[in-house]
Amino acid sequence: MIDFWLAAGLLLLVALSFLLIPVLRNRRAQLEEDRTALNVALYQERVAELQSQQEEGVLDAAQMDAGRAEAARELLADTEGVAAPRVTRLGKPAPLLAAILVPVLGLGLYLHFGASDKVELTREFSQAPQSMEEMTQRLERAVAAQxxxxxxxxxxxxxxxxxxxxxxxxxxxxxxxxxxxxxxxxxxxxxxxxxxxxxxxxxxxxxxxxxxxxxxxxxxxxxxxxxxxxxxxxxxxxxxxxxxxxxxxxxxxxxxxxxxxxxxxxxxxxxxxxSGGQVAEAPVTKVTALLKVRVDLAADLKAKVQPGDSVFIFARATNGPPAPLAAKRLTVADLPATVELGDADAMMPQLKLSNFPEVQLVARISRAGKPTAGEWIGRSEPLASSTTAPQKLTIDSPDK
Structure with missing residues (x-):
């Protein structure tokens, strides 16, 4: 969680830089504006002094004009190269106010709409709990978050x-x-x-x-x-x-x-x-399952397949593990064909057809010979694993 807040703080500093850098740059412009105002004030003071000396008879009209011109030249020299002051409607406090409000508003929105609780839970579940009570508290928080x-x-x-x-x-x-x-x-x-x-x-x-x-x-x-x-x-x-x-x-x-x-x-x-009763031992019966399915190829696909393409026919549980419960392998050249899928064809001993009440039949054509991915596929509707009636399965759809 500390890493998360450090990263968030770094991003916040980057965001604030876009607001504060222009403010810092404007400080130089403000200093230049202040120096210009000082030069204008000195010019006005010099002109007033010349006018006072003219009224006292110390300076004549020609000397007065020469002094005014000299003061003007000094003012122009001092203000040369100074950019014109920029006018903003928001005023100088606006950027600083935005710099304060942006992180505060962002933090408030994150705490309200964000997922800090889920981040914290992820961090907690990465560590082994120290007690059953701690595990319970984690699960309760997980349920509250999700x-x-x-x-x-x-x-x-x-x-x-x-x-x-x-x-x-x-x-x-x-x-x-x-x-x-x-x-x-x-x-x-x-x-x-x-x-x-x-x-x-x-x-x-x-x-x-x-x-x-x-x-x-x-x-x-x-x-x-x-x-x-x-x-x-x-x-x-x-x-x-x-x-x-x-x-x-x-x-x-x-x-x-x-x-x-x-x-x-x-x-x-x-x-x-x-209590005077007698134990009735039920006969031990071994439950097995055997599905018969006839697999064929849709007419519009016969020109698109090759005789050597692999055909995987399998049954998988409707509600259960994705692994096939029973499987057979043929080729396109064998179609149409009737196959039997039963407990004897189980991929794993604990995953048998008879262990699951409802299954789905699937037939897949794979040019690369992979049972998990191919070019075309056919699927049946869910049916009971105890079904004895023969089933029909047509490969008629692209395998997506």
Whole structure:
């Protein structure tokens, strides 16, 4: 922040120089004007003295004229080369007044319309926080400076949950949803914060949020975990087991929370058996996804492509990472062609079609053989990853 104000001060000095330099230059002209006025006064005094001597009879008319002429020559000699005085309507105080008002006005406008708070926040976030409280204060200032930033609101909500402030977190997550849209993850976070803010009392509002989240994404982890907790608190142990088992399937093997989750499932089973019930183990089913798509080339593009041009066909998540979930590579000579995109074609093990409820199909022609950039492209409308009906995809647009 000090560097910023030093730079601002330097620019201010440059601006003031344009106002003060003319004032300093005018000081010389003022001195010249004062010297001219003094010479005129001396001339007038000399003429008055000559007139007095003529009246006393000391000088005659000829001597009087000669003395007046001599005084005039001296006056002309003294004033020769002096520029004519410039007249300004603003007066001499105007430049000095402007020199004072310009920086004051500029500073006031910057403090009102500028972004000094954002500059300060950028400087703060470049340094690691010393405590959780300091991080919270930074996020609160970030939200105040950028109230429409869904990212800042989301992290502030998560921080409030860490600090056991669920009521504040619920309000923040609601604002996040209003800005970023009703994404399953945000709905799950909102429902969880609201549940703890209400003293672990289930409500129609929380039920509606979790239902909406799981409808959009049946694997939304926060909602699954929350429903399991609510079911356990309500002594619906079988429901808790089912929800937590579904959540357990979504967690990677190295996730440390799997141990605590497995412990919760074990306790739910013990309580169910102690109450006279019987644990119903759900059959383990492996969810897979397989999309069939027929790719063709628009008629008006057939004359513009070459048989050896690469054709990349891939599926990517509508709401998720930009990386392809499954991909195949052909050439223009292979078109039209029918391909299958499934979990077996995943680019990365954790990014599978079955892990995302909605995807988009894309086909790109790249003469350079680059899957991320090409000459022509075709895109489908968003569709469910569980779709079994064959899809059609036509490459018909320039790739921008």
């Amino acid at each position: 109230p429409d930033s869904a990212e800042a609101l989301y992290f502030l909500g998560r921080t409030y949950m860490t600090l056991d402030r669920p009521a504040d977190a619920a309000k923040i997550f609601e604002r996040t949803v209003n800005i970023a849209g009703r994404q399953p993850e945000l709905l799950g976070q909102w429902a969880q914060a609201q549940y703890f803010a209400d003293g672990k009392k289930w409500s129609d509002k929380i039920q509606a949020l979790t239902d909406e989240a799981l409808k959009a994404d049946p694997k939304e982890v926060t909602s699954l975990g929350l429903l399991g907790i609510a079911a356990f608190e309500a002594e619906r142990y079988q429901d808790a087991i089912d929800y937590w088992n579904r959540l357990l399937e979504q967690l990677p093997p190295e996730d440390k929370s799997r141990i605590a989750l497995q412990g919760g499932i074990t306790r739910a089973k013990e309580k169910l058996v102690a």
